[in-house]
Amino acid sequence: xxxxxxxxxxxxxxxxxxxxxxxxxxxxxxxxxxxxxxxxxxxxxxxxxxxxxxxxxxxxxxxxxxxxxxxxxxxxxxxxxxxxxxxxxxxxxxxxxxxxxxxxxxxxx
Amino acid sequence: xxxxxxxxxxxxxxxxxxxxxxxxxxxxxxxxxxxxxxxxxxxxxxxxxxxxxxxxxxxxxxxxxxxxxxxxxxxxxxxxxxxxxxxxxxxxxxxxxxxxxxxxxxxxxxxxxxx
Numbered sequence: 174x175x176x177x178x179x180x181x182x183x184x185x186x187x188x189x190x191x192x193x194x195x196x197x198x199x200x201x202x203x204x205x206x207x208x209x210x211x212x213x214x215x216x217x218x219x220x221x222x223x224x225x226x227x228x229x230x231x232x233x234x235x236x237x238x239x240x241x242x243x244x245x246x247x248x249x250x251x252x253x254x255x256x257x258x259x260x261x262x263x264x265x266x267x268x269x270x271x272x273x274x275x276x277x278x279x280x281x282x
Numbered sequence: 283x284x285x286x287x288x289x290x291x292x293x294x295x296x297x298x299x300x301x302x303x304x305x306x307x308x309x310x311x312x313x314x315x316x317x318x319x320x321x322x323x324x325x326x327x328x329x330x331x332x333x334x335x336x337x338x339x340x341x342x343x344x345x346x347x348x349x350x351x352x353x354x355x356x357x358x359x360x361x362x363x364x365x366x367x368x369x370x371x372x373x374x375x376x377x378x379x380x381x382x383x384x385x386x387x388x389x390x391x392x393x394x395x396x397x
Contacts, residue, residue: 175324205385214286214372215325217385260325262386269338270315270386274324 174199176263178273185251185280193246193276195261204237204244205262205270208255215260218246248278256280284308286375286389294395300361303392307354307375313337314356315386316348319370328371331356332378363396370394 176197183191195204203222207215221237221244233255235246244263248255258275265271287306295301307314316328327340331350348358354375360367370393374386 175326207385207388214388214390215374215386217387220385262325267338269327270330271327272317272325274322 174265174269175271176261176273178259178261178276180276181274182277183279185255185278187253187280187282188250189280191248191251191278193248193259193261193278195244195246195263195273197242197263197265199242199263199265201237201239201242201263202266202268203264204235205264206233206235206244206246207260207262207272208257209260209275210257218259251278251280253280253282286373286387288371288373288389288392290392291390292393292395294397295363297363297365297396299363300359301363301394303358303360303371303373303394305356305358305373305375305389307356307373308387311375311377311387312354313376313378314350314354315374315376316356316358317372317374318342319372319391320368325372328358360394365396368394368396 179194206218209215237244258277260272262272289304313332315330317325330338334350345361350356370391372391373389376386
């Protein structure tokens with residue numbers, strides 16, 4: 174039931190782009206994205222709802238393919254502050270929320 | 283406004299003992315979820331409570347239990363501790379069940395070490 178994230182880790186230079194993918198084996202009602210910096214709590218970035226409505230972070234975007242049960246997080250023109258571990262959380266039709274194992278993103282100067 | 287408060291922040295226990303962790307959600311939030319975080323495993327779902335009722339439970343043994351009080355505060359209990367229970371335990375609250383339109387707000391966690 175836990176969604177699968179890819180890649181597990183990625184290293185970027187400032188200004189480069191990255192895509193993080195999240196895939197589930199079950200039908201999804203919504204997908205959440207969170208970022209966790211080392212030693213801190215995960216912080217909510219955005220939610221994507223079935224039907225296309227989205228609410229979240231102004232500098233990071235995401236897509237949600239309901240038919241494929243997949244979501245992708247897009248980080249463009251990355252900044253040093255983007256470094257951290259990104260988690261996707263998937264909500265199924267039975268109202269359960271499960272998180273992936275995380276993608277560690279490192280942005281270097 | 284105050285965030286999600288988890289106490290204690292750090293805990294060291296001996297195998298076989300039991301432990302109780304506490305979580306105070308953001309004022310007005312009625313849903314509280316608990317997660318176990320270990321390196322490489324991400325956030326493993328333990329359970330979620332809404333209005334004092336357990337709505338969902340993850341795949342953890344019966345040694346893990348929880349409850350929610352009328353003021354939405356929640357406690358998690360682990361009995362007969364094992365070395366493998368060493369982890370960061372995160373609590374998250376939200377306005378509605380399960381995550382709501384504004385997602386979850388996580389606490390800083392309780393770092394449990396079992397020796």
